[in-house]
Amino acid sequence: MKHLKLALLIMAAITAVSATGFGQDGPPPEGHPPDERADDRRPNLFAELGLSREQMQQLRRMNQERRPQMVEAQQRLREANRNLDMAIYADTVSDADFQTRLSEFRTAQGNVTRLRFENEFSVRKILTPDQLVKFRELRRRFAQQRNGMEDRQHRRGDGAGPPIRDVPPRRPPDND
Numbered sequence: 001m002k003h004l005k006l007a008l009l010i011m012a013a014i015t016a017v018s019a020t021g022f023g024q025d026g027p028p029p030e031g032h033p034p035d036e037r038a039d040d041r042r043p044n045l046f047a048e049l050g051l052s053r054e055q056m057q058q059l060r061r062m063n064q065e066r067r068p069q070m071v072e073a074q075q076r077l078r079e080a081n082r083n084l085d086m087a088i089y090a091d092t093v094s095d096a097d098f099q100t101r102l103s104e105f106r107t108a109q110g111n112v113t114r115l116r117f118e119n120e121f122s123v124r125k126i127l128t129p130d131q132l133v134k135f136r137e138l139r140r141r142f143a144q145q146r147n148g149m150e151d152r153q154h155r156r157g158d159g160a161g162p163p164i165r166d167v168p169p170r171r172p173p174d175n176d
Contacts, residue, residue, distance in 0.1 A: 045135075045138065048134060048138060049127070049131045049134050049135060049138075050130075050131065050134075051131070055126050055127075058126050059123065059126060062119070062122050062123075062126075063119075066115065066118075066119055069115055070112070070115050070116075070119075073108065073111045073112045073115055074112055076108045076111065077105075077108040077109055077111075077112050079108075080101070080104045080105040080107075080108040080109075081105060081108075083101045083104065083105075084098075084101040084102055084104070084105045086101075087100075087101040
């Protein structure tokens with residue numbers, strides 16, 4: 001399940017980056033400061049992978065074609081989730097209604113997952129062998145960072161509250 005979540009998260013990141021990043025074909029005009037909201041911890045996939053202009057255009061076209069399908073599939077998933085929730089918490093409970101709504105939810109969820117994996121597979125086919133090696137390394141680093149964040153959130157409890165600090169172990173008292 002962790003691998004599925006990681007794969008979906010990476011695919012969502014690729015889709016988000018490619019969907020927003022392809023709108024610009026060159027550097028910002030002079031006099032415009034770089035986006036100050038940019039997160040320095042997040043890798044620039046295009047720069048690190050060394051995508052060619054043709055590869056970026058292929059990704060842009062692919063995203064433009066798939067975006068309406070994904071929007072529709074995500075809307076159906078949200079609707080199926082609402083319907084399932086309503087069936088669970090209705091004044092009168094019905095096993096048959098619950099099973100129907102659960103089946104609809106699973107179908108919608110499966111469609112979203114299928115589209116994400118098909119998109120990821122299409123991206124993979126665009127990468128050269130060297131870019132694929134780099135991409136795998138980026139995924140590995142991202143997973144390590146994510147696992148580190150999850151570990152810190154787990155130690156903190158529910159993920160809320162101030163960041164925790166690693167405190168060195170206490171020394172035993174000196175017996176002078």
